[in-house]
Amino acid sequence: MKKVALITGASAGMGKETAKLLTQNDYNVYGAARRLEKMEDLKAFGVKPIAMDITKDETIVACVKQILDETNGHIDILVNSAGFGSHGAIEDVPIKDAKYQLEVNVFGAMRLTQLVLPSMRENKFGKIVNISSVGGKLAGPLGGWYHASKFALEGLSDSLRNEVRPFGIDVILIEPGAIKSEWSKIAYDNLIKTSGRGAYKAMASKFANVIKNSDDKSSAPSVIAELIKKAIELRNPRARYAKGHLAKPILFIKKITSDKLMDKILASQIK
Secondary structure, three states: OOOEEEEEOOOOHHHHHHHHHHHOOOOEEEEEEOOHHHHHHHHHHOOEEEEOOOOOHHHHHHHHHHHHHHOOOOOOEEEEOOOOOOOOOOOOOOHHHHHHHHHHHHHHHHHHHHHHHHHHHHHOOEEEEEEOOHHHOOOOOOOHHHHHHHHHHHHHHHHHHHHHHHHOEEEEEEEEOEEOOOHHHHHHHHHHHHHOOHHHHHHHHHHHHHHHHHOOOOEOOHHHHHHHHHHHOOOOOOOEEEEOEOHHHHHHHHHHOOHHHHHHHHHHOOO
């Protein structure tokens, strides 16, 4: 019997590439996203698109119910790939925007996780993949709320991993480096809109240029898709995997560097 995979954020980037790769490797794949039209091309690969807004509970519940009804109670793999980066100085970002960042990147992923766990426990099998970031271990200026969401996802994943292991369920964190996606444009636009004027204008302008030029060196999203496939197919996967442009060097430097020195390194990147 084919393993059933539910992948959020399947309309673009890492989510879309993962949906393609898994369905090409004999998985029964459901791709979920707000923009149903952006997943039309996935049908040719055999992916089943479902419209779902990760911030609206009724659509999350309906999505899980539909899949469980169609697969005789199976969602074997959940890939929480839906997410975005809202940038701007903490002083400038409206709290309603900060809450939305956390709603998408944290609460939506955990609500979906809550809904798939009962069937995974019953089937004594499950793989939950949470897409974090190197920004879940290292926080720089002008991305406070984004970093907060990824730090939260890291902590929740650590707790969850130890809660569900006795039921035959693995929780896997993926920490990408720079990946070609819609993320950079969204982050750039939000940064300029939020902090492009006022006290943080100079810093925002320099950091916006860093974001704008990042896609030139970024890794293809297929790199992360292949990593996810590898991780879910291991009998005993590691808790964390890092890949993509500069992911491992950044995490290594963070591990061995003091906070004071790390602050200087980050400041040098936006001079």
